[in-house]
Amino acid sequence: MLPKLISKSTHAYLDYPVAVGLIVLPSVLGLGESHPYAFWLSMFTGIAAFILTLLTDHHLGIFRVLSYKFHLAADFMVGLVFVAAPFILGFSGIDAIYYWLLGGTVLGVVSMHQPDVVAQPA
Secondary structure, eight states: OOOOOBOHHHHHHHHHHHHHHHHHHHHHHTOOSSOTHHHHHHHHHHHHHHHHHHHBSSTTOSSOOBOHHHHHHHHHHHHHHHHHHHHHHTOOHHHHHHHHHHHHHHHHHHHTBOOOOOOOOO
16 A cells, blocks of 8 residues: 555645646657657646646635545546556557556556545544
């Protein structure tokens, strides 16, 4: 079992730079050599992640209409999609490595989140 090192606050601070990275890295790394979707999947996921973060109920969310639990579920699904995408869409080379690394990292971060502490009545 992985240690629970990622608090809601820490996760919130990671969200915006990760979203920007998902948007910028496909161009920087030249993704799309094996399949054009390798470029666009990251771009669209980054835009969606940025919007999700804006809407999440944590201290860095702007509109706070989506629960943090929903946010974690969405992150988990992204991790699964990223790990599976190279197999399903036929990515190879840097395209496959990018998605496997990011997918595994996202799944690791989600699995290491600290549950919210609920105060028990005395």
